[in-house]
Amino acid sequence: MQLGRHISGQFNVELESIRTHVLAMGGLVEEQISLALHALYKHDSQLASKVNRNDHKVNQMEMAIDEACTRIIAKRQPTAKDLRLIMAIIKTITDLERIGDVATKIGYVAQEQFSPKQESMIVLVESFGRMAVHMLHQVLDAFARMDVQAAAKVYHMDDELDAEYKKVLRQMMDFMMEEPSSVPKIMQIVSCAQAIERVGDRCQNICEYIIYFVKGKDVRHDPEYLQSLLDE
Amino acid sequence: MQLGRHISGQFNVELESIRTHVLAMGGLVEEQISLALHALYKHDSQLASKVNRNDHKVNQMEMAIDEACTRIIAKRQPTAKDLRLIMAIIKTITDLERIGDVATKIGYVAQEQFSPKQESMIVLVESFGRMAVHMLHQVLDAFARMDVQAAAKVYHMDDELDAEYKKVLRQMMDFMMEEPSSVPKIMQIVSCAQAIERVGDRCQNICEYIIYFVKGKDVRHDPEYLQSLLDE
Numbered sequence: 001m002q003l004g005r006h007i008s009g010q011f012n013v014e015l016e017s018i019r020t021h022v023l024a025m026g027g028l029v030e031e032q033i034s035l036a037l038h039a040l041y042k043h044d045s046q047l048a049s050k051v052n053r054n055d056h057k058v059n060q061m062e063m064a065i066d067e068a069c070t071r072i073i074a075k076r077q078p079t080a081k082d083l084r085l086i087m088a089i090i091k092t093i094t095d096l097e098r099i100g101d102v103a104t105k106i107g108y109v110a111q112e113q114f115s116p117k118q119e120s121m122i123v124l125v126e127s128f129g130r131m132a133v134h135m136l137h138q139v140l141d142a143f144a145r146m147d148v149q150a151a152a153k154v155y156h157m158d159d160e161l162d163a164e165y166k167k168v169l170r171q172m173m174d175f176m177m178e179e180p181s182s183v184p185k186i187m188q189i190v191s192c193a194q195a196i197e198r199v200g201d202r203c204q205n206i207c208e209y210i211i212y213f214v215k216g217k218d219v220r221h222d223p224e225y226l227q228s229l230l231d232e
Numbered sequence: 233m234q235l236g237r238h239i240s241g242q243f244n245v246e247l248e249s250i251r252t253h254v255l256a257m258g259g260l261v262e263e264q265i266s267l268a269l270h271a272l273y274k275h276d277s278q279l280a281s282k283v284n285r286n287d288h289k290v291n292q293m294e295m296a297i298d299e300a301c302t303r304i305i306a307k308r309q310p311t312a313k314d315l316r317l318i319m320a321i322i323k324t325i326t327d328l329e330r331i332g333d334v335a336t337k338i339g340y341v342a343q344e345q346f347s348p349k350q351e352s353m354i355v356l357v358e359s360f361g362r363m364a365v366h367m368l369h370q371v372l373d374a375f376a377r378m379d380v381q382a383a384a385k386v387y388h389m390d391d392e393l394d395a396e397y398k399k400v401l402r403q404m405m406d407f408m409m410e411e412p413s414s415v416p417k418i419m420q421i422v423s424c425a426q427a428i429e430r431v432g433d434r435c436q437n438i439c440e441y442i443i444y445f446v447k448g449k450d451v452r453h454d455p456e457y458l459q460s461l462l463d464e
Binding site for chain 1: 288291294295298299302305306309310311312315316319322323326401405408409410412413415416419422423426450452453
């Protein structure tokens with residue numbers, strides 16, 4: 001009994017440690033995106049290259065957490081809610097790593113030169129990017145508290161992000177039509193906007209994993225259930 | 233002993249069944265992308281909407297396999313290579329599901345109208361898409377045989393896909409500069425090309441999971457090791 005308690009106590013310590021690492025990884029990814037947007041906005045190519053150099057830290061964190069999850073499954077043979085937590089974490093870190101790649105993408109574009117007129121499109125993307133950072137911040141907060149209702153709320157924030165993306169894209173297309181010689185440059189900014197739009201999709205994935213962990217229900221492709229959570 | 237053998241026999245049957253389902257899912261995703269490209273090329277909006285209707289089958293397969301993997305971990309408490317196989321499968325199906333989404337994206341664009349001149353860009357994307365389908369076919373084949381060398385070979389096919397993507401994108405940008413009024417239409421075709429380019433990245437991910445399963449080594453972000461496998 002004492003041993004059982006000891007093992008389970010140790011198991012909880014290990015699980016908690018993994019969860020802490022996920023939150024640290026999320027914090028780093030959020031910082032990376034935020035710094036990349038700042039570098040883009042301020043034409044700070046030094047900051048941009050620092051962001052790109054730091055991407056390996058995100059990658060290493062993903063690999064370390066993945067390994068810790070596999071180890072804990074093999075050693076502790078978790079079931080039920082403990083196993084769901086590990087599954088949710090394994091999937092969450094994949095999405096976080098890909099969000100980290102978005103920072104790198106923005107970092108590269110931040111090192112390019114743009115004309116003053118083209119800069120107006122950068123301003124648009126930067127403000128769009130801030131919306132995505134906010135969404136990421138909220139989903140990490142929901143993850144830290146494993147809060148289903150918060151997750152459902154963040155999930156629906158993606159509608160605003162999508163609407164804003166359409167507006168931003170429309171303005172970039174107008175720009176390219178008015179000034180066709182800018183097409184290659186604007187296309188670089190478009191690629192940042194697209195990557196930011198996908199950050200929203202990845203945040204939605206993380207919301208689904210939070211709900212899966214807490215409710216034991218796989219809510220992917222189940223918009224009605226997700227809507228019902230908002231009214232709970 | 234007899235019971236042990238029985239349990240382990242049953243376990244193998246279950247693992248084998250999951251593996252078969254992954255291959256079936258991969259086959260469906262490959263078919264979806266292939267049909268979507270055909271619909272795009274032939275302006276077959278009926279076929280395109282069929283592709284989009286079938287996307288839920290891919291989603292359901294992902295969810296069913298995911299559940300089967302979680303169940304087998306809880307029930308059989310696999311370790312070592314068995315556990316690595318399950319981990320590799322859980323990650324592989326995520327990538328397959330996202331490749332399935334690319335078919336849907338192409339399916340939507342296939343239902344749009346394009347001028348005869350714009351059609352020339354569709355032809356480019358269709359042939360580019362065939363390269364990605366080939367890569368997907370090869371990676372599924374490597375997965376079926378759990379063949380590390382084949383996986384390393386497919387991994388490096390992405391270089392050709394990237395080079396082709398750059399060419400295709402360059403031609404689309406030239407088109408937009410020459411005919412600015414086509415920008416919104418061409419941007420739709422660009423979004424197909426981008427989605428296809430990401431199919432290559434996702435095939436690379438699956439290669440990494442195959443190598444992880446067979447070699448027990450996480451080769452993400454380790455290009456040198458991936459290169460060395462080619463020379464084995």
